Amino acid sequence: MSTTVEDPRIIEFDVRTDEMLVNMGPQHPSTHGVLRLVLRTDGEVVSEVVPHIGYLHRCAEKIGENLTPRQWIPYTDRMDYLAGMNMNLGWSLTVEKLMNYRVPERGRHLRVLIAELNRVASHLVGMGAYGLDLGTFSPFLYAFREREKILDLFEAACGARLTYSYLTPGGATADLPRGWLQKCEEFLDQFMPIIEEYHALLTTNAIFVKRTASIGVLSPELAIDFGTSGPVLRGSGIDHDMRRDGEEIYTSMYEGYAFEVICQRSGHYPHDHDYPPVPHEAVLGDCWHRFYVRMLEVVQSVDLCRQAIDRYSTSTGSYGEPMKLMQKLPKGECYLETECPKGQMGFYLVSSGESIPWRARARSSSFCNLSVTNALCRGCLIADVPAIVGSLDIVMGEIDR
Amino acid sequence: MAGAAFVDQLKAKFGENIVGANLENIDPWIEVSPAGLINVCRHLRDEPSLAFDYLNCISGVDYLHTDEKKAAKAEWQPHTEVVYHLFSMKHKHSLVLKVILPRWKNDKPGELPELPSVSGLWSTADWHEREVYDLSGVFFNGHPNLRRILCPEDWVGHPLRKDYEMPLEYHGIRGR
Numbered sequence: 385m386s387t388t389v390e391d392p393r394i395i396e397f398d399v400r401t402d403e404m405l406v407n408m409g410p411q412h413p414s415t416h417g418v419l420r421l422v423l424r425t426d427g428e429v430v431s432e433v434v435p436h437i438g439y440l441h442r443c444a445e446k447i448g449e450n451l452t453p454r455q456w457i458p459y460t461d462r463m464d465y466l467a468g469m470n471m472n473l474g475w476s477l478t479v480e481k482l483m484n485y486r487v488p489e490r491g492r493h494l495r496v497l498i499a500e501l502n503r504v505a506s507h508l509v510g511m512g513a514y515g516l517d518l519g520t521f522s523p524f525l526y527a528f529r530e531r532e533k534i535l536d537l538f539e540a541a542c543g544a545r546l547t548y549s550y551l552t553p554g555g556a557t558a559d560l561p562r563g564w565l566q567k568c569e570e571f572l573d574q575f576m577p578i579i580e581e582y583h584a585l586l587t588t589n590a591i592f593v594k595r596t597a598s599i600g601v602l603s604p605e606l607a608i609d610f611g612t613s614g615p616v617l618r619g620s621g622i623d624h625d626m627r628r629d630g631e632e633i634y635t636s637m638y639e640g641y642a643f644e645v646i647c648q649r650s651g652h653y654p655h656d657h658d659y660p661p662v663p664h665e666a667v668l669g670d671c672w673h674r675f676y677v678r679m680l681e682v683v684q685s686v687d688l689c690r691q692a693i694d695r696y697s698t699s700t701g702s703y704g705e706p707m708k709l710m711q712k713l714p715k716g717e718c719y720l721e722t723e724c725p726k727g728q729m730g731f732y733l734v735s736s737g738e739s740i741p742w743r744a745r746a747r748s749s750s751f752c753n754l755s756v757t758n759a760l761c762r763g764c765l766i767a768d769v770p771a772i773v774g775s776l777d778i779v780m781g782e783i784d785r
Numbered sequence: 786m787a788g789a790a791f792v793d794q795l796k797a798k799f800g801e802n803i804v805g806a807n808l809e810n811i812d813p814w815i816e817v818s819p820a821g822l823i824n825v826c827r828h829l830r831d832e833p834s835l836a837f838d839y840l841n842c843i844s845g846v847d848y849l850h851t852d853e854k855k856a857a858k859a860e861w862q863p864h865t866e867v868v869y870h871l872f873s874m875k876h877k878h879s880l881v882l883k884v885i886l887p888r889w890k891n892d893k894p895g896e897l898p899e900l901p902s903v904s905g906l907w908s909t910a911d912w913h914e915r916e917v918y919d920l921s922g923v924f925f926n927g928h929p930n931l932r933r934i935l936c937p938e939d940w941v942g943h944p945l946r947k948d949y950e951m952p953l954e955y956h957g958i959r960g961r
Contacts, residue, residue: 438935445920446944481811608838608874611909622874629877718811719870719881721841732844732868743945747842747870755912784935 403431408769410439416513416773417780421757425766433761433769435754440784448744453479453553453733454709456744461547463746464782466509467725469502469538471782472551474722478731479553479707481633482718490696491555491704492637497692498541498551500685501568504575505534506725507678507685510777514675515586517774518595523585530578533571540564553711555704565693572686579683580659587679588660596672597665600760600772604669610759611752614727615681616776618647619674626723634722641691646680648673653680671775678777681725710739726750726777746785750778799825804885814868814881822884823901829871829880830906837880840907841870843914845921849888849947863888865898867923886923888946902928920945 409420418439424432444463448456453475460475461468473495480487487495512527535545541560542550550556586592602612607620617624625645627638644654648668659680666672715737721730727749734743753776760772792806792815802821807814817825829837849863850856856863869882886898897918902925904910914925915934922943925931933940942949952960 438933438937441935443944449945484811606908609908611840611907624874716811719842728841730842730870732842732870734846742848743844743846745842745844745846747844751912751916752909755909759908 406766410436416778419754419773419778419780419783421769421773423761423766423769428765428767430761430764430766430769433758435757437751437754437780437783440780442785444785445743445745448741448746450740452710452739453713453741453744454707454711457552458547458549460746461549462781463748463785464506464724464726464729464750464779465546466779467502467506468546468548469498469551470506470722470724471729472549473499474720474724474729475731476551476553477633477722478718478720478733479713481631481720482713482716482733482735483553483707483711484714485554485707486633486636487555487704488702490699490701493692493696493699494556494560494703495551496637496641497568497689497696498538498556500688500692501534501537503685503725504682504689505531507682508534510678510725511582511586511675514774514777515592517770518592520586520589520592523582526578526581526585530575533575537564537568537571540567552706554707555702557706559703560696565697568689569693572689576683576686579679582679583660587676588663593663593665593672595768595771596675596775597663597670598667599671599768600764600775601667602669602674602756602760606756606759607669610756612727612756613749613752614723614725615646615674615677616727616753616756618645619677620669621648621673623647623649626721626728630722631720634720638688640695641688643684643688646677646684653677654684658683671771674775674777712739713737713741721747724749726779726782727753729782748782748785750776750780750782754778754783795825795828798828812879812881814883816883816885819884819886819900822882823903823906825882826869826903826906829882834876836873836875837871838907839872839874840903840909840913841872841879842868843910843917844868844870845917845923845945847888847921847946851948865921865923867900867917867921869903890924897922897924899924899926901926902931904928919943922946 404425406423406425410418420436422434423430444459447459457472460471463471508527508531512524515523539545542548602620604620604622607617623645628645713735715735717734719732721728729749730747732745733741736742761769796803799821802818804818805816829835846866848861850859865886865888867884871880890896890898900923902914904914914928917923918931919933919936920943941952954960
């Protein structure tokens with residue numbers, strides 16, 4: 385039997401691709417740790433993404449019910465292990481809020497300095513790893529070169545390079561060592577000109593722009609609906625930052641500091657005259673904008689660090705002694721969110737009046753940021769999935785807790 | 786935000802569905818009945834002067850003393866709480882809602898207490914409710930996909946319940 389075709393268009397109409405389930409992860413290099421994505425694809429087009437999480441679940445909340453707040457500090461380090469200082473700070477402030485305790489002025493400036501320095505380190509990893517996701521290796525090395533210097537500074541301050549447990553309820557475990565501020569200033573002076581290198585490597589790179597601009601556009605409504613926070617939220621043009629809009633106990637730390645929330649207002653970003661302009665392909669809320677917000681936040685954090693150094697070196701008094709290990713907590717409950725590099729990290733503390741909390745809950749920012757993946761990836765190409773997931777800058781340790 | 790006047794205003798609108806309030810706590814909270822939860826939440830989200838468009842967190846808290854001596858001294862009867870932390874991007878204010886449930890539905894151990902799902906109002910609730918179901922054992926009616934999220938799907942029990950016991954064995958791995 386011969387197979388003659390009268391009209392070639394009939395064949396084209398007739399050839400259909402089957403839907404296929406594609407497993408990405410949990411060992412996929414572009415999924416940032418043990419995240420498993422199940423993609424439902426039609427050819428190259430993704431119709432659904434189902435994230436499977438929990439591979440790094442370490443029962444942190446259950447452990448929190450069996451330890452005193454100070455004993456739980458090392459466990460908060462291990463949530464967002466790229467920004468341990470910010471995690472320590474969030475939990476410490478929650479405990480202090482419950483106890484109605486205020487850290488002395490010098491301690492507050494120390495905390496701002498340390499937290500902002502850690503934000504720079506975390507965003508550097510975010511930037512470098514994003515380059516890796518998109519197939520360029522060198523930005524990662526450039527980013528880690530500078531991050532290493534920040535880790536050296538942290539090591540000098542508290543002895544650890546990754547899991548610090550430095551900021552604790554009451555203040556910090558130790559004051560900054562002699563000569564540390566000078567080293568920190570030297571680093572900041574040397575680091576500022578390097579930021580332009582990153583922009584040359586990625587921000588304005590034609591391939592990078594092609595891979596990220598107008599990919600994974602997150603509308604402001606969707607961003608709020610899914611509870612996203614941090615650079616993901618601000619990348620969609622929403623002017624919200626816990627350092628300015630948070631609760632008094634947190635915002636009072638930043639009182640008197642000059643900083644502007646990084647988000648696009650009438651087509652412009654703060655400080656954007658120093659850095660490459662937004663490419664015309666980019667749409668507000670896409671991967672490129674999320675990345676750019678992070679890069680500008682690095683500049684902002686360096687500026688905040690400088691201000692904190694000035695204030696810290698002129699302030700007198702105590703840096704804040706840590707609370708007693710078995711400190712009794714007052715009865716009550718409180719919730720506090722702080723602005724961590726990945727977004728708003730919240731802690732909910734319920735106390736029954738003993739030294740061990742009745743319930744310690746951690747609200748993870750990456751958890752909410754990741755939940756938006758399915759909405760973002762619907763209709764995109766398989767190759768864009770790593771670009772979208774990478775732009776959310778998630779850390780699995782924080783999602784799974 | 787949540788002053789006495791605000792509670793009275795909600796009580797006038799929702800009557801018995803506003804069960805109580807604690808305004809002395811550091812974060813004042815309002816207690817809502819399970820039946821009225823959806824309507825109260827929709828009002829909080831859609832009323833322009835409130836505009837709670839952002840759901841921060843849903844947490845499950847289990848109240849039970851496994852120790853008999855402590856249980857005799859406790860000021861509360863065993864129960865489970867589900868706590869909603871809301872925020873408004875427009876007005877930059879926050880609110881805490883609480884729902885108090887029995888530990889077990891109809892006091893039959895093993896039957897999870899039920900609560901309507903708010904995932905239709907805030908998409909954040911989708912994953913958060915799955916987490917509360919997984920760890921604290923509260924069943925959310927009307928949730929589109931209520932599966933375990935952090936524990937494996939064949940895990941037994943809800944770890945954040947106070948009477949939870951770690952399994953002796955899981956797929957050949959010793960538990961205790």
